[in-house]
Amino acid sequence: MISIENLSKSYGDRVLFDGVSFKINSKERVGLVGRNGHGKSTLFRIIVGEEGYDDGAITMPKGYRIGYVQQLIQFTEATVLAEGMKGLMPAEKDHHWKVEKILAGLGFSDGDLVRSPHDFSGGFQVRLNLAKVLVSEPDLLLLDEPTNYLDITSIRWIENFLLSWPHELMLITHDRGFMDKLVTHTVGLHRRKARKIAGNTEKFYEQIAQDEEIYEKTRLNDERREKEIRLFISRFRAKARLANMVQSRVKTLAKMEKRDKLEEVKSLEFSFRSKPFRAKQVFSVESLAFAWGAGRPLFEDLSFSILAGERICVVGKNGKGKTTLLKVLAGTLDPLAGTITYNPQVESGLFEQTNIQRLVDNRTVEEEILYAQPDVDRQKARNICGAMMFEGDSALKKIGVLSGGEKSRVMLGQLLVTPVNLLMLDEPTNHLDMDACDALLAAIDAFDGAVIMVTHNEMFLHALADRLIVFDDLGAHMFDGTYQDFLEKGGWGDDVSITRRRDDPDAGEPAAAPRFTKKELRRLRSEVITEKSKVLKPMEETIAAAEREIEANETRLEQFNQEMVDASQAGDGAQIASLSQKIRSCQEIIETRFAEMEAADEQRQRLEKKFAKRLAELEG
Numbered sequence: 001m002i003s004i005e006n007l008s009k010s011y012g013d014r015v016l017f018d019g020v021s022f023k024i025n026s027k028e029r030v031g032l033v034g035r036n037g038h039g040k041s042t043l044f045r046i047i048v049g050e051e052g053y054d055d056g057a058i059t060m061p062k063g064y065r066i067g068y069v070q071q072l073i074q075f076t077e078a079t080v081l082a083e084g085m086k087g088l089m090p091a092e093k094d095h096h097w098k099v100e101k102i103l104a105g106l107g108f109s110d111g112d113l114v115r116s117p118h119d120f121s122g123g124f125q126v127r128l129n130l131a132k133v134l135v136s137e138p139d140l141l142l143l144d145e146p147t148n149y150l151d152i153t154s155i156r157w158i159e160n161f162l163l164s165w166p167h168e169l170m171l172i173t174h175d176r177g178f179m180d181k182l183v184t185h186t187v188g189l190h191r192r193k194a195r196k197i198a199g200n201t202e203k204f205y206e207q208i209a210q211d212e213e214i215y216e217k218t219r220l221n222d223e224r225r226e227k228e229i230r231l232f233i234s235r236f237r238a239k240a241r242l243a244n245m246v247q248s249r250v251k252t253l254a255k256m257e258k259r260d261k262l263e264e265v266k267s268l269e270f271s272f273r274s275k276p277f278r279a280k281q282v283f284s285v286e287s288l289a290f291a292w293g294a295g296r297p298l299f300e301d302l303s304f305s306i307l308a309g310e311r312i313c314v315v316g317k318n319g320k321g322k323t324t325l326l327k328v329l330a331g332t333l334d335p336l337a338g339t340i341t342y343n344p345q346v347e348s349g350l351f352e353q354t355n356i357q358r359l360v361d362n363r364t365v366e367e368e369i370l371y372a373q374p375d376v377d378r379q380k381a382r383n384i385c386g387a388m389m390f391e392g393d394s395a396l397k398k399i400g401v402l403s404g405g406e407k408s409r410v411m412l413g414q415l416l417v418t419p420v421n422l423l424m425l426d427e428p429t430n431h432l433d434m435d436a437c438d439a440l441l442a443a444i445d446a447f448d449g450a451v452i453m454v455t456h457n458e459m460f461l462h463a464l465a466d467r468l469i470v471f472d473d474l475g476a477h478m479f480d481g482t483y484q485d486f487l488e489k490g491g492w493g494d495d496v497s498i499t500r501r502r503d504d505p506d507a508g509e510p511a512a513a514p515r516f517t518k519k520e521l522r523r524l525r526s527e528v529i530t531e532k533s534k535v536l537k538p539m540e541e542t543i544a545a546a547e548r549e550i551e552a553n554e555t556r557l558e559q560f561n562q563e564m565v566d567a568s569q570a571g572d573g574a575q576i577a578s579l580s581q582k583i584r585s586c587q588e589i590i591e592t593r594f595a596e597m598e599a600a601d602e603q604r605q606r607l608e609k610k611f612a613k614r615l616a617e618l619e620g
Contacts, residue, residue, distance in 0.1 A: 001023065001024060001025055001026055001060065001061065001064075001168070002023070002024050002047070002058065002059070002060040002064070002140055002168070003023045003057075003058070003059045003060070004020060004021060004022055004023070004047075004056070004057075004058050004194075005021050005056055005057045005058075005059070006019050006020070006021055006055065006056040006057070007019075007020040007021070007043075007046070007053055007055070007056035007057075007058070008020070008053065008054045008055040008056055009039060009042060009043075009046065009053045009054055010054055015192055016038070016039040016042060016192070017038070017039050017043075017189055017192045017193065017194065018192045018193070019056075019192075019193060020043075020056070020189070020193060020194040021056075021194065022187055022194050022196040023196075024140065024168050024170060025168075026168065027166070027167065027168065028168055028169075028184050028185050029162070029165065029168075029169040029171070029182055029183050029184045029185070030168075030169065030170045030171070030183060030184070030185045030186070030187055030196075031170075031171050031172075031173075031179045031180075031182070031183035031185070031186045031187070031200070031201060032044075032170055032171065032172050032186075032187050032188075032189070033179075033186060033187070033188045033189070033201055033204065033434060034188055034189035034190060035433060035435055036389040036432075036433040036435075036436065037389070037391070038189045038190075039189050040144075040172050040189060041144055041172065043189070044068065044142050044144055044170075044172070046058070047066065047068075047140075047142065047170075048066055048068045048142065060140075064139045064140065065136070065138040065139045065140070066138055066139070066140045066141075066142060067133040067134075067136055067137075067138030067140070067141045067142065068133065068142045068144075069126070069129050069130050069133050069142075069143065069144065069146070070129055073122070073125045073126075073129070075117040075118060075125075075128070077117070078116060079113065079114050079115065079116065079117075080103065080108060080112055080113050080114070080115055080116075080117050080120075080128060081096060081099060081100065081103070081113040081114065083117050083128060083132070084099040084102070084103055084128060084131045084132055084135065085099050085135075086132060087099070087131065087132030087133060087134070087135040087136045088135055088136065089136060089137070098135055099131065099135050100113065102131045102134050102135055102161075103128075103131050105154065105157035105158065105161060106127045106130065106131055106150070106154050106157070106158070107124070107127065107150070107151065107153070107154045107317065107318060108124070108127070108128075122149075123148075123149030123318070124149070126148070126149055127149065127150070127154075130143075130146060134161070137166075137167070138167065139167050139168060140167065140168045140169070140170065141165065141167065141168070141169045141170070142170050143169070143170070143171045143172065143173075144172045145172060145173055145174065146158060146171070146173065147173055147175050147178055147456070148430055148431075149318075150318075150456065151316070151317045151318040151456055152315060152316075152317075152456045152458065152492070153317055153492055154317075154318075155175075155178065155456060155458075156492075159178060159181055159182060162182055163181075163182065169182075170187075171183065173434075174429055174430075174432050174433055174434050174436075174437045175429070175434075175437070175457055175459070176201055176434055176437065176438070176459060177457070177458050177459035177462075178458075179200070179201060179434075180200040180201055180202065183200055183201075184198065185197065185198050185199070186199060186200060186201055186203070186204040188204050188205075188208065190208060195207075195208065201434070206521065210525070210615065210616075211616070214612055214615055214616065215259065216261075218259065218612065219259040219260075219261065221608065222256060222257070222259055225256075226253065226256060229249045229252060229253050230253065232246070232249055233246055233249050233250060233253070235551075245594065245598070269387075269439060269442075270383075270384065270387040270416055270439055270440075270443055271416070271443050271446055271447070272349075272415070272416055272420070272423060272443055272444070272446075272447045272449075273416070273417060273418060273419040273420070274419065274420070274421060274447060274448040274449055275347045275419040275420055275421045275449070276421070277308050277343075277345050277346070277421035277448075277449060277450075278345065279308065279343050279345055280307060280308060281305055281306070281307055281308070281343060282305075282306045282307065282308055282310075282342070282343055282346055282421075282422055282449075282450045283305065283306055283329075283340060283341060283342040283343060283346060283422075284304075284305035284306075284340075284341050285302060285303055285304050285305065285329070285338065285339070285340050285341075286303050286338055286339045286341075287300075287301050287302070287303055287337060287338040287339070288300075288301075288302040288303070288328065288335050288337070288338035288339075288340065289301065289302070289335060289336040289337040289338055290321070290324060290325070290328055290333065290335050290336050291336050297336060297475065298320065298321030298324055298325075298475070298476075299321055299325060299471070299475045299476035300336075300337070300475060301338075302325075302338070302469075302475075302476050302477070302478075303338075303478075304469070304478045306422075306450050306452065307450070308421075308449070308450060309448065309449065309450060310450050310451075310466050310467070311444075311450070311451045311453070311464045311465055311466045311467075312450075312451070312452045312453070312465070312466065312467050312468070312469060313452075313453050313454075313455060313460070313461055313464065313465040313467075313468050313469070313483070314326065314452065314453065314454040314455075314468070314469045314471070315454075315455070315456070315461065315468055315469070315470055315471070315483075316470055316471025316472060316476075317471065317472075320471035320472070320476075321471055321475075321476065322426075322454045322471055323352065323353075323426050323454060325469070325471075325476065326350070326352065326424055326426050326452070326454055327352065328340075329424065329452065330348065330350045330352075330424050332350075332352075345421070346421060346422050347419065347420045347421055347422070348420055348421075348422040348423070348424060349415045349418050349420035349422070349423055349424065350415075350424045350426075351411060351412055351415050351423075351424070351425045351426060351428055352424075352426045353408055353426055353427055353430065356404060356407040356408065356411065359399045359407055359410060359411070360399060361398065361399050361400035362398060362399070362400065363398070363399050364395065364396050364397060364398060364399070365385055365388075365390045365394070365395050365396070365397055365399065365402075365410055365413075366378070366381050366382060366385055366390075366395040366396060368399060368410050368413075368414060369381040369384050369385060369410070369413050369414060369417060372413075372414040372417050372418060373417050373418055373419075376417045380417065381395075381417075382395060384413045384416050384417060385413065387413070387416070387436070387439065388409040388410065388412060388413040388416075388436075389409060389432070389433065389436060390406075390409070390410075390413075405430070405431035406431070408430065408431050409431055409432070412428060416443075420449060421448070421449035421450065422449055422450050422451075422452070423444070423447060423449060423450070423451045423452070423453070424452050424453075425444075425451065425452075425453040425454065425455075426453075426454045427454055427455060427456070428440060428453070428455070429455065429457050429460065437457075441459070441460060441463060441464070444460075444464060445463065445464065451464070458483070461483035462482075462483050462484060465482055465483045466482065467479060467480055467481065467482075468481070468483065468486055470486070525615060528611060528614050528615055529611075529615075531611075532607075532608075532611040535607060535611075536604055536607060536608070539600045539601075539603060539604045539607075540604065542596065542597070542600045543597050543600050543601055543604070546593040546594070546596050546597035546600070547597065549589065549593050550589075550590050550593045550594065550597070553586045553589050553590050553593075554590065556582075556586050557583060557586040557587065557590070560579050560582050560583045560586065561583065563575075563579055564576065564579045564580070564583065567579060
């Protein structure tokens with residue numbers, strides 16, 4: 001177990017988070033969510049001691065071990081297996097089989113185990129670092145974007161592995177589907193604070209939305225109540241007889257909590273620019289083949305066509321040729337054999353992870369977006385910069401100082417402002433946060449043109465794919481059906497066996513399910529709000545009527561008092577007696593109405609608290 005108490009972190013004048021507190025209890029799997037730049041990775045580095053913090057405390061049991069995947073590539077052993085075994089605990093230092101099992105799940109073949117770690121791509125080197133942490137079986141496992149560089153079968157393997165994880169887990173990922181399958185709890189960094197709830201990201205964001213709605217309604221009610229109290233005080237401050245009631249309201253006003261209006265959190269919204277396409281077929285492929293040098297073809301005899309508006313997703317294990325196919329279709333690589341016939345109206349846009357060299361190092365991010373198309377103005381460029389997570393002064397960074405992931409986001413931003421009717425996308429979700437991924441999914445779905453996309457994100461596959469190009473050990477072939485159809489008809493073949501069903505009792509504890517569906521929650525909240533309005537309305541009417549009657553009688557009382565002065569000076573006994581009766585009557589009415597108003601107001605406040613509690617507990 002680990003406890004974080006009142007943790008604060010700033011960079012100069014910029015407060016990242018302030019007063020963050022939560023606990024991770026035994027065997028909890030916690031998803032950490034929040035906008036890019038809100039401090040998720042910083043919090044991980046603070047927990048492992050790589051970065052300091054301004055205030056607060058982190059406590060954990062003595063001997064509690066934390067495992068964190070290092071991004072630094074620093075290998076010392078001659079083979080992949082030997083490097084992986086460095087992660088084993090001393091008591092298991094010869095358990096090579098344990099390392100072999102995890103490396104196989106992460107996509108390393110038997111032959112890879114005897115190769116040097118330095119022979120592999122950066123993605124596989126990161127996998128090796130991940131394997132070293134997994135075999136060490138720490139008490140708390142911290143994973144920051146573990147699905148980057150993994151193909152679908154490896155993602156499914158690690159999902160199954162983590163469902164059986166016997167200790168604590170904390171996870172950052174842009175893949176909402178992956179997180180929601182794993183977590184028992186969600187912690188969100190929101191408005192510089194942390195909130196922890198039982199359940200997945202959907203339940204977390206619903207809870208945040210509900211809490212903020214209640215907060216805003218309470219704030220408006222408090223403002224109205226404060227205005228009423230101030231009016232009461234100003235109206236009756238000079239009346240000695242009402243001094244106690246006025247003083248009571250002065251004290252109430254002093255105790256009232258001042259609620260600031262919530263800052264608006266901008267939701268990410270962007271769209272691709274669509275160029276009209278007035279034909280049925282976008283392009284056709286006949287007997288396409290490609291090989292590197294004299295090696296075995298990555299694919300051959302591949303034939304298919306893409307229709308206007310169609311979404312084709314390219315799936316399969318890493319290293320099989322998915323990105324290569326995209327480059328061949330885009331014309332950046334020449335095929336070994338076959339033909340590609342494009343409709344003359346086609347205007348395509350390519351997003352490809354490794355094509356960052358075409359960016360100009362001495363330009364800023366904003367300038368690269370601005371110069372992508374002649375009709376893009378500075379405001380549009382800034383909006384795209386923000387959508388690609390270059391907010392404020394970050395848009396003025398030079399390309400030369402950006403990381404590879406940041407440069408990929410710049411290229412995606414350039415594509416957003418380019419009018420096209422065919423999108424070719426290679427793993428566009430890498431290096432985006434969860435909110436940006438959601439916005440990207442919506443943008444692709446709304447795009448009028450055709451899309452061909454390489455992705456390992458199963459949420460995108462389920463939501464978008466009309467057909468699939470599947471890469472396996474035999475090459476590539478077209479599957480005429482959705483991703484769900486593909487899974488139901490055998491899917492990943494032998495690889496399915498490594499992914500246990502979610503309803504398998506041995507598959508680990510599933511993520512907590514929400515108590516109510518969205519529809520049920522909306523209905524129940526509507527019922528509570530309607531009941532609240534029905535119950536409180538008579539009290540509000542009583543208070544308003546009492547205020548009107550008090551005001552009217554105060555006016556009459558002032559008039560009678562003046563007439564009493566005149567009658568006294570004239571010595572008119574009969575008039576004095578009549579006025580005395582009228583004055584007593586006005587005073588009695590005023591006192592009675594004050595008592596009624598105070599009782600009704602106290603009852604209203606009690607009921608408002610009860611209704612607020614019922615709304616807050618609906619999802620409890």
